[in-house]
Amino acid sequence: MPSHIYTEGLPEAPTPVPAWGALPLGLYLLVRTREESQTYAPARPTQQQIDTILRPLRPDSLRRYAAGYEAWTGAEGMWIRTNYDAENEEAHQILWNKYVDISQVIGPDSLVLEDEGLxxxxxxxxxxxxxxxxxxxxxxxxxxxxxxxxxxxxxxxxEEAEGETVGTREEELSLSSDDLCETYWMYHAACVVTHAFIEDVEAQGGGGVLHVFLDDCGNVVRQMRVGSNEVDNFDGAWSEGSWKDGWVYPGELGPAYLPGGVRGPPYR
Incomplete structure (x- = not known):
């Protein structure tokens, strides 16, 4: 099944496909190719550039959602399937039923990325x-x-509350992931722009779907394996903002938020 918008069984509204070369990623690839080959990249890509550079990156089934779609706010969650082994097809159907149909971890207008080739x-x-x-x-x-x-x-x-007892830069660099989660959870939550449930081989084997939260640079802020009962009606919690309430508890931080990471401590 190609990538699609989750509509709870209703027909999906048609989404136009952007013209070749109209999306920033396509323009970036064309410019980079021009710099490497020292040739001129026209404003409109040639058929050869479309066939050899742009189309192999992503087909129309994915490009149509890159510029946004009619019901898209940019904040909806995603469901991403990364394992397509034939013997796990039944496990896939069970996961979809438990997490999406029953627990509603994503909602209408969420994006489902399900394409074995991609x-x-x-x-x-x-x-x-x-x-x-x-x-x-x-x-x-x-x-x-x-x-x-x-x-x-x-x-x-x-600093005002702790005064001279506030931790030094060296002490902050030695904080564990759990300590950072408990101390800076409000900042971490503020960095999140979207989230995704990843159905991989471990999830299909019963290990729980991987729930990943991303910042505006694509860095993983936090991720964890979750059972369907742990994220029941997460789409509603996401829409209301109440999903942040549980972030005071430890979780697995992404590398960017660990000590020395681009968004990790020390912060002063």
Whole structure:
């Protein structure tokens, strides 16, 4: 089944496919190719460039969602299937029924990435290479300013409350992932722009679907394996913002948020 919008069984509204070369990712690839070959890249790609550069990256079935679609706000969650072994097809159907049909971890207008040719045995980094718009389309300057203000306000309050006992840079660099989750969970939550449930071989084997939260650069903020009962009606919690309530508890931080990472401590 190609990538599609989850509609709870209703017909999906038609979504136009952008012209070749109209999307930023396509333009970037054309410019990079021009720089490498030292040739001129026309404003409209040639048929050869379409066939050899743009089309192999992603077909129309995926490109149609890159510019957004009529009901898309940019914040809806995703369901991504990465394992397509024939012997696991029944397990796939069971997971879909438990998580989507019953627990409603995603809702109407969420994007379902299910394409063996594009996503088999890939990780979230490879998926975002094909579909960076899922995080870049939702980035806005005011969101960045708000996120950084949340961190600055927290650091100021912490310094005022703890005074000379506040941790040093060296101590912050030695904090564990659990300590960072408990201390900076509000900042971490503020960095999230979208989330995805990944149905991989471990999930199909009973290990729980991987729930990944992403920031506006595609970095993993936090991820964890979850059972369907742990994320019951998550789509509703996501829409209301109440999903953040559980972030005071430890979780597995992405590398960017660990000590020394691009968004990790020390913060002063």
């Amino acid at each position: 996503f088999a045995n890939t990780d979230i980094a490879c998926i975002l290479e094909r579909f960076p718009e899922r995080v870049t389309n939702y980035s806005a300057l005011e969101d960045v300013e708000w996120r950084e203000k949340r961190l600055a306000d927290f650091l100021q309050m912490r």
